[in-house]
Amino acid sequence: MPILHNHPQLNKHGELQHLLTIEGLKKSHIDHILDTASSFVGISDREVKKVPLMRGKSVFNLFFENSTRTRTTFEIASKRLSADVINLNIQASSTTKGESLLDTIDNLAAMHADMFVVRHAQSGAPYMIAQHLNRTRSDVHVVNAGDGRHAHPTQGLLDMYTIRHYKKDFTNLRVAIVGDILHSRVARSDIHALTTLGVPEVRAIGPHTLLPGGLEQMGVRTFTNMDEGLRDVDVIIMLRLQNERMSGALLPSAQEYFKSYGLTPERLALAKPDAIVMHPGPMNRGVEIDSAVADGAQAVILPQVTFGIAVRMAVMSILAGTHA
Amino acid sequence: MPTTEPFDAEALYRELLGQVRAGLQGIPDAAIVGIHSGGAWLAERLAHDLDLTHRFGSIDVSFYRDDYARKGLHPDVKPTHIRFPVDGATVVLVDDVLQTGRTTRAAINVLFDYGRPACIRLAALADRGGRELPVAADYVGTRVTLEPHQSLCLQRDDAGQLSLSIED
Numbered sequence: 001m002p003i004l005h006n007h008p009q010l011n012k013h014g015e016l017q018h019l020l021t022i023e024g025l026k027k028s029h030i031d032h033i034l035d036t037a038s039s040f041v042g043i044s045d046r047e048v049k050k051v052p053l054m055r056g057k058s059v060f061n062l063f064f065e066n067s068t069r070t071r072t073t074f075e076i077a078s079k080r081l082s083a084d085v086i087n088l089n090i091q092a093s094s095t096t097k098g099e100s101l102l103d104t105i106d107n108l109a110a111m112h113a114d115m116f117v118v119r120h121a122q123s124g125a126p127y128m129i130a131q132h133l134n135r136t137r138s139d140v141h142v143v144n145a146g147d148g149r150h151a152h153p154t155q156g157l158l159d160m161y162t163i164r165h166y167k168k169d170f171t172n173l174r175v176a177i178v179g180d181i182l183h184s185r186v187a188r189s190d191i192h193a194l195t196t197l198g199v200p201e202v203r204a205i206g207p208h209t210l211l212p213g214g215l216e217q218m219g220v221r222t223f224t225n226m227d228e229g230l231r232d233v234d235v236i237i238m239l240r241l242q243n244e245r246m247s248g249a250l251l252p253s254a255q256e257y258f259k260s261y262g263l264t265p266e267r268l269a270l271a272k273p274d275a276i277v278m279h280p281g282p283m284n285r286g287v288e289i290d291s292a293v294a295d296g297a298q299a300v301i302l303p304q305v306t307f308g309i310a311v312r313m314a315v316m317s318i319l320a321g322t323h324a
Numbered sequence: 325m326p327t328t329e330p331f332d333a334e335a336l337y338r339e340l341l342g343q344v345r346a347g348l349q350g351i352p353d354a355a356i357v358g359i360h361s362g363g364a365w366l367a368e369r370l371a372h373d374l375d376l377t378h379r380f381g382s383i384d385v386s387f388y389r390d391d392y393a394r395k396g397l398h399p400d401v402k403p404t405h406i407r408f409p410v411d412g413a414t415v416v417l418v419d420d421v422l423q424t425g426r427t428t429r430a431a432i433n434v435l436f437d438y439g440r441p442a443c444i445r446l447a448a449l450a451d452r453g454g455r456e457l458p459v460a461a462d463y464v465g466t467r468v469t470l471e472p473h474q475s476l477c478l479q480r481d482d483a484g485q486l487s488l489s490i491e492d
Binding site: 015035036038039041042046047048050051052053061082236317318320323 | 376384386387388392393396397400401402403405410433436437438439444
């Protein structure tokens, strides 16, 4: 089944059965998720912050790599959908005793899991799990919560939700993604989503060492000079500078980096006056972003977190209702 | 009397309005809530005609449906808007066509997640029978008998005029 092999996240009707990557999704898939999320946003303001959609379903959070925000928002989203959530502390569990990843999955599936939310340091791990389940337990769904440098689709979707919330229309926007594009799964997911939604100009700004090859083929304009790259943009997506990159000779120092690529009020002034500033968190203040910007009127970093819950509720409720 | 003739939806609306107006006499905390999409159109008109626009809401029951496990999430979910305090209110729940009662059940559950109403009443433009749950309407525009394969469809044109038709 070559089609299934190429698109393990879609069923034979082209519906989302797993969410592994934004690459290859149609605009209609993304629109459906964002529209559904907008109906979930209001639920957090109600007396009862839950809907019964996933009552009786079990969601397993499998975080092979550390995360606080993403895991917490997936947990909240699951609970607001009335699912039971099981958080597995993978570092302290069987995989460290030598059990293979797929054996772990088989065991959890035998405990009647309905959905796995997977974060893994290895690119492609959620794919492998989804393909395995497509063969063995096609009623179980997988959500990629970040795999290696590859993809972080729910972050990409919540970024799109945030942009749509503030800018309404994607087809007249200039969007700049700033920082460590090379190692960023968020950047990759954002670029695929932005181009699919019809954003005419996506820019990537960063030092040569952190700009991967092939961006131009994805329709992205690259800039090594931040001032040039920020000129007249509507949206600025800052990326976290992973401290571990400092040691690898890719960057001189945090101070040097901030001088060239830190988002300061002066640099922000080069963008359009109503530009919004986004960041997937966690932020390194004084490394990639100045506190005056992070806490300023144009920052929408905390709304991103709130929208992230609604977007994850939308993804999980759409997947859980899709059959193989 | 059972009928399968084309309907005068505007006349049915006026009938429904009269019943709701009479039913809400002397009730201080009345509110009108419609079920998407036809019920919401009706509720919007009722709220306007009863001077209750500040106590109008609309409900999408997609997150509360009992066929989600079988059919999945509805592809076109609309936000639910209830901006008045539900606690202690007398809520008239409005739907265009009442049949099994399952949508009503779901809508009641939605309302309770916003608060504890004093009372919920049900208004339907058309009641076609076929109940699968113990649900009854308090206000009904008309009762109709249809073949199982037929459906009743409420439409609203650009001028806000309602029409109700039978679709095979």
